[in-house]
Amino acid sequence: MKLTKIPPAALLLACLASAMAQETNAPAAPAASANAEAPAPAPPRGGTDKKDEEMSAVNPSTGAVTFNGFSWNIGDLPALDMRYERFLMENQSLMKDEKEYYHQLQSLIVLLTGNPFGKFGPQAPSRASFEKAFLALQEIENKPDWRKFDGGVAGQIATQVEALSVKLRESRDTKGQAAKFEARRRNLEASLKFLETDTSAPGAVRRQRLLEEKARLQTERAAYEAESLPSLMMAKAQFQVYIFTLLAQRRFQHVVVAAKLYQALIADGDLGMSQKNNPVSREMNLDADLPLTTISVAQAASMAHEDVRRGVEAYENQIAASMLDAADRTLHAAFMLGEYMPEVRALPAQARMQILAVRQARKQLNSALNARDYAQAKTKVEELAKLAPDFDATANKTQIAVETMKSDAFLLKGKNALFDGDQAAAENAFREAAKIWPTNPAFEKKDEMSGQLDEQMKLKKELDNLLARADYRLIADRAEKFAAAVHDDPDRQKKLRSAMDGLKQIERALAKYEELSRAGSHYAAWEALEEAAGKHPKDEPLALAYQEATVKASDYIGGVRAAQKADQEGEDVAALAAYLAALSKNPTSESVKASVKRLSRKLMDTQTPAP
């Protein structure tokens, strides 16, 4: 048998821990997360590049660890994460029974290896140690309070030991039978050799009988060996598989105990493990050329346990230094490897709860970043910074700042486009802004602004319609809203002012009309409406009043109209005479007075005496 250097399995476990730690350190950025979720490329198997062979990786989606040319499915990482968080939530550490159980297990290791760390040497344990250990395993198995902590593993090891012992005894019996077969064979060979010189007929008959007996002996021996030898090999293989299973379950203390007991039983040094027929090695895709022994497996377990111990020590130092972010990563790695190790199980609950808070905040930050909820992400970064002062938020802060600025820039662009009336450009810009930061709170303002702009556009259109209908009264009813809507539109502002002035003029004219009508000055009353009615013919109250006034002042109106007609036709004298007649009826008429004055001056200026 050849004992080769061990590193593969041990390093595998060590690297498993570091690989898991890398997984929990994965950056929070969406792109980075997306990359982390991508399946890890399968490493080349049996390659010649040593560097490549030694590189390890964990595929987070499948939980497969690849190392040194082979891969090992350690299980579902999210499930392991859940177990880790459940462990963090447990409100107490080791119970009394659990402490006693781990103490018993530790005693076994010291008994079998001679040291408290389970360091595995080539020296097999003594017969006495073997027997004590076997009894201790049975004691664990027989105590239900202890048994629940390893799920019957100690009893299983004892069973494997017992089964292998039986087969070894049978094997020794088989060896005795083989010696008998061999003695008979040698006797037959000697008799045959003696008869070689005997050429007589009886001699020939006897030789023939001996040859037949030899053939029968060979057949019997072959049949016996075919029946007895494989059962031993099978028992050994089963034990080996079980040791591998314990390794896969990360029950490193049990691996050491089982391997030491196996070593004690297989005292002839046949410690090599059958890889081709080993289902665990097939599960791990172990290279058939990779030498593996029970010693190497036990040493791997021992080193893994040591790695867990160091991880826990580092965790405690980080907790003491309030480095909760780093402590979480360290403990996560230690837990992944040493979930069942007493050092991990014994950690104080209070610190674990703090770690859980940090871990949940980090998860929420990652979720917020993945969902592009940068407002929430910013809150979580601040929360994390308070919970774990060692949390490095530089990358997260940069990402948040860049993405929010990009979104805000598109939003601003959209707003400007909206103000410019470019609806399509505005929609594009808003779409881009939403892609980057779907929950950007500024969107609410944008909707509000969009609503305001819609309302503004509606009011402008309504104002245009009312202006076209010269409906100054409706305009006046909503003057404040219209004024607000046209604050950025000088042209409409001017029209709105003009409409309001027009309404004032109408109201003044109507008031004067009412007053003069009451005084019985119907000509003056009509004249009070004349100008306003000419300018604002669409105002209904004005039109009605004007109609009424026209009836009452019809004779005066006839004179004025005649004067105006003559005036327009250049008949200055006739026009002046008509205006004078009208003025006699309505001496207060300023317009008639003005016309009289104007025409008088004109006649004075232009009169030419007749030749």
Add this chain to the structure above:
Amino acid sequence: MRQRKKSRSGKLIALSALGIALLLAALYFSGAKIGSLKNPGGEKFGTFSAAGFLDNPKTHAGNHYRIEGTLDNILDSSTAGGGVVRLVSLSVEGGRFVPLLVPEGSSAFALQRGQSVVALCEVSIEGLPVARSIEKK
């Protein structure tokens, strides 16, 4: 009997017409006043009809009229050309008003609103009556 009556009334008409003609001829050739108004040129001043005149004043350019009315208002005045020229309005028959230009020297009294006056006028080419003389009635 009937023939004798006809010849007697025809004689009367002829005698009356002759008498009137002789009177007018004497007045015309003597340059005497029409009523109390001066008429230096001795033009004939027709009876003024405000309604007809105001229908189309320009068509009356060059005509001479004797206008009676009440001084309604002094519309404008000017001193251009050395004397005072006034534009007044006369309230005439039928509630009508007629503008009248009163040049310097055509009035021998101070014009005041409400005065009843008689004016001898000539209509300018613009259709504006221009007083030759104006006196209180």
